[in-house]
Amino acid sequence: MAQAQNSKLxxxxxxxxxxxxxxxxxxxxxxxxxxxxxxxxxxxxxALTPLAEAISSRSVQRALWHSMESSLLSAxxxxxxxxxxxxxxxxxxxxxxxxxxFLILLPMMIPPHVTAIAxxxxxxxxxxxxxxxxxxPEIGSTHPLxxxxxLVLLLTLQHSPLVFLLVRAALRSFPRELSDAARVSGAxxxxxxxxxxxxxxxxxLLAGFALAFIAALGNFxxxxxxxxxxxxxxxxxLIWRRLASFGPDVLPNVxxxxxxxxxxxxxxxxxxxxLQRRMRASLIGLPQDxxxxxxGSKRIWVEVGLWSFxxLVLLLxxxxxxxxxLVKTYGLPLSSSTLNLDNFAEVLWRxxxxxxxxxxxxxxxxxxxxxxxxxxxxxxxxxxxxxxxxRRTGTATAAQAEIAFAVPxxxxxxxxxxxxxxxxxFLNISLYNTLWIILIAYISAFLAVxxxxxxxxxxxxxxxxxDAARVSGAxxFRRIRRVFAPLVAPSAASGAILVFLTAYNEVTVSAxxxxxxxxxxxxxxxxxEDGGYTTLAAAMSVVxxxxxxxxxxxxxxxxKRVPSGTIPWKD
Amino acid sequence: xKKFLMAAxxxxxxxxxxxxxxxxxxxxxxxxxxxxxxxATVDAFTAKHxxxxxEWVRDGTTKMMAKLRTEIEAxxxxxxxxxxxxxxxxxxxxxxxxxxxxxxADVSAYDPALMDDDKTYFSTKLITSGxxxxxxxxxxxxxxKDLLKPEAKDKLAMPxxxxxxxxxxxxxxxxxxxxxxxxxxxxxxDQGANPKGGNGGTYKAIAGGEKLYGFVVDxxxxxxxxxxAPVEFVFPEEGVSAVTEPVAILxxxxxxxxxxxxxxxxLSEEGQKLASSQGYLPAHPAVAAPExxxxxxxxxxxxxxxxxxxxxxxxxxxxxxxxxxx
Numbered sequence: 001m002a003q004a005q006n007s008k009l010x011x012x013x014x015x016x017x018x019x020x021x022x023x024x025x026x027x028x029x030x031x032x033x034x035x036x037x038x039x040x041x042x043x044x045x046x047a048l049t050p051l052a053e054a055i056s057s058r059s060v061q062r063a064l065w066h067s068m069e070s071s072l073l074s075a076x077x078x079x080x081x082x083x084x085x086x087x088x089x090x091x092x093x094x095x096x097x098x099x100x101x102f103l104i105l106l107p108m109m110i111p112p113h114v115t116a117i118a119x120x121x122x123x124x125x126x127x128x129x130x131x132x133x134x135x136x137p138e139i140g141s142t143h144p145l146x147x148x149x150x151l152v153l154l155l156t157l158q159h160s161p162l163v164f165l166l167v168r169a170a171l172r173s174f175p176r177e178l179s180d181a182a183r184v185s186g187a188x189x190x191x192x193x194x195x196x197x198x199x200x201x202x203x204x205l206l207a208g209f210a211l212a213f214i215a216a217l218g219n220f221x222x223x224x225x226x227x228x229x230x231x232x233x234x235x236x237x238l239i240w241r242r243l244a245s246f247g248p249d250v251l252p253n254v255x256x257x258x259x260x261x262x263x264x265x266x267x268x269x270x271x272x273x274x275l276q277r278r279m280r281a282s283l284i285g286l287p288q289d290x291x292x293x294x295x296g297s298k299r300i301w302v303e304v305g306l307w308s309f310x311x312l313v314l315l316l317x318x319x320x321x322x323x324x325x326l327v328k329t330y331g332l333p334l335s336s337s338t339l340n341l342d343n344f345a346e347v348l349w350r351x352x353x354x355x356x357x358x359x360x361x362x363x364x365x366x367x368x369x370x371x372x373x374x375x376x377x378x379x380x381x382x383x384x385x386x387x388x389x390x391r392r393t394g395t396a397t398a399a400q401a402e403i404a405f406a407v408p409x410x411x412x413x414x415x416x417x418x419x420x421x422x423x424x425x426f427l428n429i430s431l432y433n434t435l436w437i438i439l440i441a442y443i444s445a446f447l448a449v450x451x452x453x454x455x456x457x458x459x460x461x462x463x464x465x466x467d468a469a470r471v472s473g474a475x476x477f478r479r480i481r482r483v484f485a486p487l488v489a490p491s492a493a494s495g496a497i498l499v500f501l502t503a504y505n506e507v508t509v510s511a512x513x514x515x516x517x518x519x520x521x522x523x524x525x526x527x528x529e530d531g532g533y534t535t536l537a538a539a540m541s542v543v544x545x546x547x548x549x550x551x552x553x554x555x556x557x558x559x560k561r562v563p564s565g566t567i568p569w570k571d
Numbered sequence: 572x573k574k575f576l577m578a579a580x581x582x583x584x585x586x587x588x589x590x591x592x593x594x595x596x597x598x599x600x601x602x603x604x605x606x607x608x609x610x611a612t613v614d615a616f617t618a619k620h621x622x623x624x625x626e627w628v629r630d631g632t633t634k635m636m637a638k639l640r641t642e643i644e645a646x647x648x649x650x651x652x653x654x655x656x657x658x659x660x661x662x663x664x665x666x667x668x669x670x671x672x673x674x675x676a677d678v679s680a681y682d683p684a685l686m687d688d689d690k691t692y693f694s695t696k697l698i699t700s701g702x703x704x705x706x707x708x709x710x711x712x713x714x715x716k717d718l719l720k721p722e723a724k725d726k727l728a729m730p731x732x733x734x735x736x737x738x739x740x741x742x743x744x745x746x747x748x749x750x751x752x753x754x755x756x757x758x759x760x761d762q763g764a765n766p767k768g769g770n771g772g773t774y775k776a777i778a779g780g781e782k783l784y785g786f787v788v789d790x791x792x793x794x795x796x797x798x799x800a801p802v803e804f805v806f807p808e809e810g811v812s813a814v815t816e817p818v819a820i821l822x823x824x825x826x827x828x829x830x831x832x833x834x835x836x837x838l839s840e841e842g843q844k845l846a847s848s849q850g851y852l853p854a855h856p857a858v859a860a861p862e863x864x865x866x867x868x869x870x871x872x873x874x875x876x877x878x879x880x881x882x883x884x885x886x887x888x889x890x891x892x893x894x895x896x897x
Contacts, residue, residue: 081872125780139780140726228768229776329800331705331778338799352604516606516629532771533617534779 028404031064031415082163108161113221118317128323163208170204212380218408343539363505373448405448409508489560595622694815727786744812
């Protein structure tokens with residue numbers, strides 16, 4: 001009897017694992033394989049001809065070069081900026097650290113297309129803020145952001161928080177003894193930095209650089225809104241443009257370009273992994289109180305510098321965005337006579353498309369977050385399973401999710417078009433041009449985001465809990481439901497909130513998957529801006545930014561109940 | 572709201588005139604009209620002909636055509652009626668024998684240049700392309716040639732024919748004008764013009780003062796100027812080009828009677844008033860234009876031959892790419 005029950009238990013576990021593996025393969029692995037299959041075969045046989053043809057085209061070459069160049073430059077700049085900020089906040093005694101961290105990380109949570117729109121409005125001749133202080137560029141002059149440098153600048157600002165986050169986490173797990181030893185031996189702050197701190201930070205710097213590079217490579221909002229007027233076309237924009245102007249006919253051609261983009265991203269990941277292994281194992285100490293080197297009389301100046309930077313990066317674009325959303329029509333200065341709430345009434349009230357977009361995005365972001373939370377609880381259990389075979393299968397499943405997240409969103413959406421443009425076998429339902437294709441793409445692309453905190457919570461868990469439950473005769477599902485789920489619930493919830501925010505704000509995945517009636521917030525804002533309705537795009541952006549900040553503040557309530565590092569802006 | 576009330580008024584009038592012995596059955600419409608406009612058009616028609624049930628699909632002209640081409644290749648084109656952006660696309664379908672003539676259509680009131688001589692497609696409104704300028708700019712252009720003056724150097728914005736159908740037709744009209752021709756476009760390139768994206772981007776650049784002069788479709792600046800935007804739309808002395816949102820019946824239509832009734836409705840004064848209430852210039856000369864537009868007889872259209880434009884379409888785009896580098 002006990003024997004029979006035992007094998008059944010294992011079965012429940014095995015079946016769950018098999019289902020997880022199947023789902024991840026169907027959702028993450030297979031669509032990507034399809035892209036590669038179409039990109040790398042001709043008449044059913046492996047061939048490099050389509051790829052070679054694509055690479056030999058001038059426009060693809062130029063876009064590839066632009067993508068590499070802008071991603072490399074912005075990743076370098078983001079690494080420097082993020083590291084400097086992390087060192088100052090992490091190692092000195094500046095005040096109000098909690099608020100600073102929140103504000104430094106905010107740009108990461110704001111969608112890139114909104115960042116682009118806000119900066120375009122902030123620095124152009126029509127800039128409401130610069131007009132007030134009389135610094136606006138002369139009318140008729142070319143916009144300073146419409147250039148390679150402008151594109152790199154915005155990508156840098158968007159991605160430096162990623163580096164900041166990683167470097168700060170590394171600093172906190174730093175063995176304090178080393179820095180103490182160096183200082184006792186009489187090393188000054190500068191020497192400590194160059195001889196001890198930075199060399200030890202190398203793996204974190206490299207990881208941050210790679211992350212910023214891949215994020216810039218796949219970025220669509222900034223690449224399109226700044227790159228198109230600057231005539232600086234990158235690969236994601238090239239893909240989007242071709243598909244938008246020629247429809248599904250050009251899918252094979254676009255699939256080849258997607259393969260190139262995916263290869264660059266995956267190559268970056270591989271190189272990073274290789275270098276990471278070559279480096280000396282990083283020293284990990286216990287997380288401890290942040291170091292606080294006393295800056296003495298210099299502190300006030302460092303603080304002035306920090307706050308000016310944060311103010312410039314946040315306030316200038318935010319004020320411009322708000323001002324633009326409040327004027328009757330774009331191009332008017334904001335004054336008591338031009339101020340009205342018409343644009344907000346328009347997007348929150350009158351336009352059916354914006355209301356539908358808010359409803360669609362909220363709905364599918366919420367469903368995706370919920371589904372990912374459930375998958376993560378099961379998958380997180382297997383990833384840190386006591387038996388090797390289970391652990392390996394779990395890791396293989398999670399790895400597919402990681403790859404789907406690392407590959408640029410546009411490549412994922414091409415993958416989903418290829419997978420779902422024909423009706424599903426057996427069911428004869430076509431998901432193409434429905435909201436559900438976007439939902440599935442979200443689950444696939446953002447599973448890694450929700451899984452991370454849950455996996456971290458499982459690693460920290462004491463396994464004797466499971467033994468106790470087993471001995472008391474609890475089956476697999478019961479153990480998950482009664483023991484693990486309650487314990488990892490806070491982590492799963494904060495993972496789900498991060499997924500919700502990511503999906504709610506994204507434009508990259510849905511840029512190609514949306515259709516009439518199935519618009520997302522991101523595509524609607526983008527199309528308004530692209531169609532010349534800047535004031536409506538600004539009003540919608542303001543709503544989205546406020547919603548994002550509210551959700552972020554709401555997340556703080558979970559801070560005490562999750563492993564540290566789960567909520568990016570909390571310790 | 573105002574539009575809605577006007578549309579509602581038209582509806583009320585329309586319902587009163589519905590009569591028995593009317594067309595009926597299912598009518599499939601493929602359109603590139605914006606959603607709200609398409610819905611209003613369909614509602615107004617079904618109020619008049621309650622027996623007809625319209626199934627409509629909406630997408631951009633390019634995508635709509637891609638969809639139709641796929642269906643034609645599969646041997647099962649679904650729509651009875653097409654209502655899309657421009658005459659050149661219609662001309663292409665006509666030459667392939669895909670359109671059905673509607674001999675009974677009453678086009679007596681209209682400018683013959685807007686209608687196909689063989690009565691296969693009919694323009695329903697005018698979305699003209701002319702010059703827009705920022706009112707803070709030093710010059711007030713009145714002719715296309717003004718944009719070649721030194722004041723406009725590096726201050727020009729224009730939509731790309733590779734993106735915008737209206738810009739394609741504008742280019743075809745300007746370059747076939749013997750006074751302007753391709754030399755004019757080369758002049759624009761020397762002026763540092765950088766055609767990119769659609770009309771929206773062009774309008775934005777000029778309203779925001781990033782550029783000062785440019786080509787754009789009429790309704791954006793005319794609509795926004797009423798709200799106080801620092802822009803002015805000019806109908807240049809040489810004339811404007813127009814995309815005319817033509818309607819046509821497919822030769823494979825399942826329900827030709829209802830399709831003809833739909834065409835007749837769009838061409839009737841009632842249908843034209845509906846277009847005007849949606850903020851577009853009606854093609855019918857006797858129907859009042861929306862606020863901010865000049866009267867229909869004040870607007871000069873440049874000569875335009877859809878068949879010739881279709882024939883030269885590829886060559887034009889290649890020339891354009893050579894001049895502006897894509």
